[in-house]
Amino acid sequence: MKYLVNIGLETHVQLKTRTKMFCGCLLSTESEPNTNVCPVCLGLPGALPRANKEAVKFTVMSGLMLGCKIARHAEFARKNYFYPDMSKNYQISQSDRPLCLGGSVEIHEGGVPAGAPKRVRLNHIHLEEDAAKINHYARHSGVDYNRCGTPLMEIVGEPDLASPDEAMEYLQKLREILVYAGVSDCNLEDGNMRSDVNVSLRPAGSDALGTKVEIKNMNTFKGIHAALEFEIARQTALLEAGGAVVQETRRWDGDLGETFSMRTKENAHDYRYFPEPDLLPVDLAEEQVEAWRALLPEAPEAKRARFQESLGLPAYDAGVLAAQKPLADFFEATLAAGAPAKLASNWIMGDLLRLLGAAALDVADLKTVTPASFASLLKLVDAKTINGPTAKELLEEIFEKGGDPATIVKERGLAQVADAGAIEALARQAIEANPKPVAEFRGGKAASLQFLVGQVMKLSKGKANPKLAADALRALLA
Numbered sequence: 001m002k003y004l005v006n007i008g009l010e011t012h013v014q015l016k017t018r019t020k021m022f023c024g025c026l027l028s029t030e031s032e033p034n035t036n037v038c039p040v041c042l043g044l045p046g047a048l049p050r051a052n053k054e055a056v057k058f059t060v061m062s063g064l065m066l067g068c069k070i071a072r073h074a075e076f077a078r079k080n081y082f083y084p085d086m087s088k089n090y091q092i093s094q095s096d097r098p099l100c101l102g103g104s105v106e107i108h109e110g111g112v113p114a115g116a117p118k119r120v121r122l123n124h125i126h127l128e129e130d131a132a133k134i135n136h137y138a139r140h141s142g143v144d145y146n147r148c149g150t151p152l153m154e155i156v157g158e159p160d161l162a163s164p165d166e167a168m169e170y171l172q173k174l175r176e177i178l179v180y181a182g183v184s185d186c187n188l189e190d191g192n193m194r195s196d197v198n199v200s201l202r203p204a205g206s207d208a209l210g211t212k213v214e215i216k217n218m219n220t221f222k223g224i225h226a227a228l229e230f231e232i233a234r235q236t237a238l239l240e241a242g243g244a245v246v247q248e249t250r251r252w253d254g255d256l257g258e259t260f261s262m263r264t265k266e267n268a269h270d271y272r273y274f275p276e277p278d279l280l281p282v283d284l285a286e287e288q289v290e291a292w293r294a295l296l297p298e299a300p301e302a303k304r305a306r307f308q309e310s311l312g313l314p315a316y317d318a319g320v321l322a323a324q325k326p327l328a329d330f331f332e333a334t335l336a337a338g339a340p341a342k343l344a345s346n347w348i349m350g351d352l353l354r355l356l357g358a359a360a361l362d363v364a365d366l367k368t369v370t371p372a373s374f375a376s377l378l379k380l381v382d383a384k385t386i387n388g389p390t391a392k393e394l395l396e397e398i399f400e401k402g403g404d405p406a407t408i409v410k411e412r413g414l415a416q417v418a419d420a421g422a423i424e425a426l427a428r429q430a431i432e433a434n435p436k437p438v439a440e441f442r443g444g445k446a447a448s449l450q451f452l453v454g455q456v457m458k459l460s461k462g463k464a465n466p467k468l469a470a471d472a473l474r475a476l477l478a
């Protein structure tokens, strides 16, 4: 029997608001434990929560980017359960009245670029608060309430994913879109993006979903991929042996590379959801939603298409440049400052990314090279005022300490020698000084010409146009 796989992800994304979800405490990962706390986020009796408007805005913006229907009327709900990192014994979340409904993420079948486009449906997006953090030490554990009340957006996907690779592409696309929208850093190491993963198997030909198993709280893409592969193999073996999958929650142990049963699955009604009596519903006016829509950036997919269609870039270039918004912004600002598109793309993907990588710097934090100075350099290259090696050195210099390439070239006389008369004179000198390579070239050894070009470059202190130098040498030696 062959089995088909259904994978669904529920992804928690930490929103980049300044303050917490229901109080004015600062969100900061740098503060001392239990310093960003107040009666509301500690859950003290009598404290009253108030919803953070920025968190609602970020959730609605995410919903708009993902093609969701935005609810005009949303409500908060209490989800009751006990956990030592949650002093209220309930979490404020949303239940049957979430902020965003439907929507989708576009991926490719099989999770590979060559696959046919595939739409992964979203069920809804809701807004809730995070719990505190328990830190375990050698002899004791401590609860840090600084994280308690952090706004979390939960993106609940339908089980439309058919393989671990599709799940990877889904998460990458989701992350790209949310980082683009500026609503979250989606930093995996900081736990900004965590997923609960559910997976079920069904016999080929059957439409009914199999019994699902959920793996909770996964925060690395690699871990999710490995856990899914393990779980698919475990369930396949179980079904092939005539057994049945139990609906349960399992835990992934990355060190052992296995999932372990944690508990059999609770149902939604176990949480005794009820409308949160301390918070007003969120009623959104049409104008408010439209005002937030106006803040949306161009989606990465649309940007890729535009870079290819209107700038004529190859798909590869468009993919690299559009993958991160700061890089795409830098590229577009460079074009706006007058640089040709393909030249800018080549120099960004080549030398600039290499220098950024070596300096462990993000393009968003780059202060020395600005789009204007980068464009100034590229215009000198485009006009053949400087040759390639000079341009490379100049880029390294301005990357190190800033400056305007056009000014530096003028001050130091770095403009390449493109004057035919001057190059011819240098070529004559090179020929006179190197009789052996000259004889070899005349005897049919083409490579000797490169040596002579190198001599001309040396005589010009690196400023000769190499192509003109080769032309001059060929003419003199003919």
Ligand SMILES: [Zn+2]
Pocket: 020, 023, 024, 025, 036, 037, 038, 039, 040, 041, 042, 149
């Ligand atoms: Zn607080």
